[in-house]
Amino acid sequence: MDYDGDGSPDNEHYTSVNAMSKEKRICHRHTPQQIQKLEAYFKECPHPNESQREAFCSVLDLGIDQVKFWFQNKRTQSKTQDERTSNILLREENKKLQLENAAMIEVLKTVTCPPCGGPPFGRDDRESNLHKMRLENAFLKTERDSLTTTKNKYQQTMLDSLTSVQRQQTFEALTSYGMNLYNQPSSLESQTIQPQLLPQMDLPQLSETAATAVEELKRLFRTDEALWVMSSIDGTYVIDQESYEKFSHSIKHFRNLSARVESSKDITVVPIEATSLIDMFLDSEKWKMLFPTIVNKAKTIHTLGSELPINENCNVLQVIWEQLHILSPLVPPREFMIVRCCQQIGEGLWIIADVSQDSQHIFNSDQASPSCYKRPSGCLIRSLPNAHTEVRWIEHVEVDHTADTHKMYRDLVSGSSGYGARRWIVTLERMCERMALSSILIMPATDWSETIPTVEGRRSVMKLGERMLKIFNEMLIMSGKVEFPQQSKCGVRISIRMNKEPGQLPGLVVTAASCLSIPLTPLQVFNCLRSKDTRHQWDVLCRGNTITETARIFTGSSGTNCITLLQPTPLWDIGQNMVQEPQKKMMVLQECYMDALGGMIVYSPLDMATMSIAAAGEVDPLNIPILPSGFTISSDNSEGTLLMLAFQILNSDENSKTRSVSEIAVDRVSRLISQTVQNIKLMLNCPPE
Template sequence: MGSDGGGSSGNEQHTSVDATRREKKTCHRHTPEQIERLEACFIDCPHPDEIQRQELCRELNLEADQVKFWFQNKRTQSKAQEERSANLILRGENERIRCENEAMLEALKSVICPGCGGPPFGMHERNHNVQKLRLENAFLQEQRECMVSDICMGKPIQPTMVDSKASGQGQQIFDTRISYGTNSTNIFQQSSSSGPPTCENIQPQPLSERDIAQLSETAAVAVEELKRLFFTEEAFWVQSSIDGTYVIDQQSYEKFSHATRHFRSLSARIESSKDVAVVPIEATKLVEMCLDSEKWKELFPTIVSKAKTIHVLGSDKENSNVLQVIWEQLHILSPLVPARDFMIVRCCQKIDEGTWIVADVSHSIVNFDQVNASCFKRPSGCLIQTLPNAHSKVTWIEHVEVDEKSEAHKMYKELLRGGSGYSAKRWIVTLERMCERMTLSSILTIPPNDWSEVIKTGEGRRSVMKLGARMTKSFNEMLSMSGKVDFPQHSKCGVRISVRLNTEPGQPSGLVVCAASCLSVPITPLQVFNRLRNFVNRQEWDVLSYGRLVAEIARVYTGTSETNCVTLLQPEKTENAGIFMALDSDKNDLAIVQDCYMDDLGGMIVYAPIDTTTMKIAVSGEVDPFNIPILPSGFTIASNGRRSMSAPDAENGGHYGRDDGGTLLTVAFQILLSGLEAKGRELNEKSVDAVNGLISSTVQRIKVMLNGSSCE
C-alpha cells in the first residue's frame, strides 16, 4: 500500500509539471501590423543579420527568438511554395513535351525520303547517322580549340587544319617584349566569329507582321505599366528597411500587372529601384540620345559596354512615338561581376507637352542564341520632363529578374543585391556626371578653374576631354574580359589574365594581355580614391614612373566636383631611372593621361602612357583624339555594399543605411605583347607569368600604401 501510495503521488507530480509546461508553451500570435512589417523586411532581406533582427525586436516589441523563428519559418514556407509552383510548371511542361514526342513519332512513321520518294530511314540508320554527326562535330570542335590555342601561343598552324596560306601566316613568331607603348604592328589578320555576342554577330532577322504587332503590344503595355509606377508612388513603392531606397512592393505589383516570374530556381531574385535627379541637358536632346545606340553608349560609358539597334519599327521627327528593338550588354565594376545581355523593345512616347517616357522591356520574339538567358527586364526606363534653363528632371526605374547561373564573386554579392549594383541610382549618378561633362565640354574657352602648362586653346582642352572619355569607355569595355583566351591557373591565385587580338580603332594593334585583380581594403572609397589620385604618392605603385616623382602639368575639370577631372602627368626626367620593363618610347619621353571621377556609388581612375610628341598633338586640338592610339589601365573603386541599420540623420545625408567604410578595389592592366624588332622568341606562358608578376607586385604596393588587408 505504501508503495502504491508513493507511485500515485509521483504521477500526480508529473501531471502537474506537464500542465505547467503546456501553459508556458502557449502560442503567441503576431498582430497584423507586426506581420505586415516582417513581410516587408523579408522581401528586402530574407536573411537578416543580428543587428537587423535586434532593430526589428525594438521596433515591433518582440523577442529575439520570435523574430528569428519567424524568418526561419517564412523561408521554409517560401521555399515550399516555390517548389510546389516549380513542380506544377514542370509537370505541365513534361506533359506537353510527351505529347509532342508522341506526335512526332507518329509523324515519322509516315514520312518519305525527299530524294527518291521511298520509305524513310529506319531507326537503326537514323541513330547511326546521328552518332556519326556527333563524332564529326566533336572532332571539329577539338581541331578549332587546338588552332585557337596555337594562334594565341604563337605556334605554327598545322596544315591539316587550314589551307597553305593560313598555315604560312601561322609561322609568324612573336617576341615577348612587354610594352605599354603604341606599337602599330598588326600581327593577325584573321578573327574568329565564335564567342560571346558582339555587335558583329548580332544581326537583324526578318520580322513578320505578327511579330511587329506583338512587339508593339508589348511596348504599349510596358508604357502603361510605367505610367502607373511613375505617378502612383504610394500604391507600389515601399522604403527598404536596409538602406532607405524605394523598391517595388511585389504583391501590389503582381495584382495590377498579372506578371509571371520567368525564373523559378532558388537562385533567382527580383531587383527593383527608383531614383530621380535634375540634370543639365535639354529634354529633347536627352530623348534623342536614348534613341541612338552610339550616343546611348557615350551617355552611359561605365554601364553600357555594347549596344546595337536591331530594328526600327516606328519613328517620327519629334520622337513622340518611336519603337525599336535593341540588343545591349551591361557591365560594371570588375571581371568578377558577370555581364548582363538584354534583347529589349524600347518605346519612346510623348505623354504630355515637354514630358516623355522611354520604356524598355525584354521580349522573346526576336530570339538570339548568344543573348544571356539569365536575366529578364520587366518594364523599366525613365520619365523625362522639361525644366527651364536647359535642364531636365529625370525619374528612373529599374525592374529586372535575375537568375544567377554565372554568379558574381562573393566579394560583390552584397553590393549587387543592394542599391549599388545595376540599380536606378547607378544610372542616375552616371547620367548626372556625363551631362555635367558634356556641358563643360561645349565651352569654347578655357574656364578659370582649369589649370595647365601645356593646353593653350579651348580646342586643345576639348581634345583632352575627349581623349579621357575614350580611355574610360575603352577601359570599361575591357573589364568584362570575355571572348578571349583565358589562363585559369592564374585565376586561382587571385589574378585573372586573358589575351586578345586587338583590332579596335584608336588602340595599338597586336596581341594584348589583360590582367585584373580585386581586393578589399578597410577604408572608405573616397580615401582610396584620394590616395591613388595623389600624384605625389604615385611613384609608390606606378611602374610607369620608374620610382620617380610625378608632376602634374595640366588639369581639366569634367564636373562640378573637384574629383572629376582629366590630368596630364609627367615623370621627372633623370638619367639613372631604374627600368622595370621595356617601353617603345624612351623613359624620359613619357607622359601620362589620367581621367578620374567620384560619385555617390564609387569612382574610377583610368590612365594611359603616351609619348610627349603625341601629348603635344593631343593638346593642340588639331587632330581628332579618336585617331590617337592609346591602351588604358586603371582602377574601379566601390563600396563593399554592406550597410548597418541606422535612423536617417544629417550626418548621414538623410539616408537610412550607412557604409561600414570598406572598399572593393579592382586593379586592371592592358599590356601590348607584340613587335617587329625581336622575332627570336616565341610567345608562351612566360610572358603571361611576367604580366602576372607585374600586377601582383602592383597590388602588393597598393596594399602597403593603403594599409590594406589581404585579398578576399
C-alpha cells in the same frame, strides 16, 4: 505505501522528466507585429547576410537563431507555394490541351478532301500515307549524311594540301582566337548579330508589348503610396511586389530561390535640352557614350515608326540588344533584348519605356536562357526652361545569377547603388556636365595648362579621355575560363586577348585585375591614389620618382572630376647626367571622377610626341592608340571601400602568340599587380590580413 500501475514512483519520475523535455521543446511564438516586419524584410531580402540578421534581431527583439530559422522556413514555404501554383496552372493547361485535342479529333472525323470535296481518308489510308512519309524521311536523312561525309573529306583534302607555313599560320590564328580567356564574347555577341526581318505577324505583338509597358510605367510614375514602400534596409523606395502583382498580373520569370527582384527610382535635373537627351536615348552609339561606365555594348536591331498601331502619340519603337556591366570582373554582366518605346504624352513631356523581349523571335539562333529580365522600366523626361531637363528614372528587373557575383560585391550589386536607378541618374548627371563643358568655345578660367594651347586641343584631349574610360570599362568583364589557376588562387584574375580593335594598341594584351577591401572611406582612397605627391609610392611608371602635373581640365562642377596630364620626373645618374633617352620620354593621360556612388581613376602612358599632337588638336583622337589601366572605387555599404585595380600590358614580341611567351607575360603582369596592391596597402596603412 504500495503503488501500482501508472502510480508508481518510477513512472512519476519519468513523467516529470518527459514534461520537462516537452517544456524545453515549446517553440517561441512570434507576435503579429514581429511576423509582419519579418514578412516585409523577406519581400526585400529573402537571403539576409549575418549583419542583416543581427540588425533584424535588434529591431524585433529576437534571437539570431530564431531569425535564421524563420527565414529558412519561409523560403521553404514560399517554394512550396510556388510549386503548388505552378502545378495548378499546368493541370489547367493540360485540361485545355486535352479538350482541344478532342475537338480536333472530332473535326478530323468529318473533314473532306479539299480538291474533290469527297469523304476523308480512312484509318488505313492515313496509316499508309504516314508509312510513305517515314520512308521518305529516312531516305532524306541518308542523303544528308552522305553529303556531310563528302564535304568533310573535301575539307580534309584541302587542309592536307596546305604548306607547312600556311598550317603554322592557321594554327597561330586559332591559338590567338582561343587566348581570350576571360574576355569571351557573350552568348549573343559570340555570333554575328544577323537579325531577321520581323514578320508582319510579330508587329502587333511588339506593339502590344510596348503599349502595356508604357501604361504600366505611367502608373508607376504617378503612384507614390500603394506601389512604392520605403526599404527597411537602405531607406530607398522600392516597389511592393504584392501590390505590383495585383495590378500588373505579371508572372515571375525565374523560380529559383537565388532569383530576386530589384526595383528603385530616382530623379534629377540635368543641363541639356530634352530633345537632345531623347535623341541620345534612341541612338545606340550615343546611348553608349552617355553611359560609358554602365553600357558596355549596345546594338539597335530594329527601328519602327509611328505606323504601328500603338496610338497616335508613338514616336519611335525599337528592338535593342545591350550588355551592361559595372565595377569589377567579380560582377557578371547583364544582357537584355528589350523593346524601347518613346512617346510624347504631353506638352514638353515624354516617356521612354524599356521591357524585355524574347530574342528567339528575332535571331536565327538558339540562345541560352537569359539570367535577367527587365520588367517595364525607363524614364519620364520633362523639358524645363534655360535648356535644362528633369528626368525621373525607374528600374525594375528580375535577376537569376546572384551566385555568379562574388560575395565581396553581392550586397553592393543587390542594392540601389548597383544597377539601380541611382546608378543611372548619377552617371547621367556627370556626363551631361561633361558634355556641357566640352562644348564651350573658350578656355575656362578653372582649367590651366602648360601643354594645351587651344580650345580645339582641349576638346581633343577630352575626347581621348572619354575613349580611354570607355575602353577601360569594356575590358573589366574578363568573364570566361580560368586558365592560370596559380594566379587566381592569389586573388589575381588574368585575361589574354589578341587586340585588333581600331584605336587600340595591336598585339597580344595581358590583363590582370585584383580586388581588395580597405577600411577607409571611398573619398579618402580616391584622394590618396590621385595625389601627385604620393603617386610614386605605388605607380611603377614613376620608378620611385616624383611626378609633375602639366595640365588640368575639369570635366564637372566637382573638383574631383578632371583630366590631368602627368609627366614623370626624368631619371638622373650619380653624376647628375640625364639617363632618360628622348625616345623614352613619356606622359601619362589620366581621367578621374567621384560621384555619390564611388569613382574611377583611369590612366594610360603616351609618348610625348603623340601627346603633343593630341593636345594640339591636329588628329582625330579616335586614331590615337591607347591601352588604359586604373581603379574603380566603391563603397562597401559601411565605412569601408572596395578597390578594384586592373593593369594591361602589351606583349608585341613576334612570338607573343605562343603559349610559352604568354606565360611569361602573365607572370610579369601578375607580379606587377600584386606588388602594387602591397604598395597601396602600405601607403594607406591598411592592417595586415
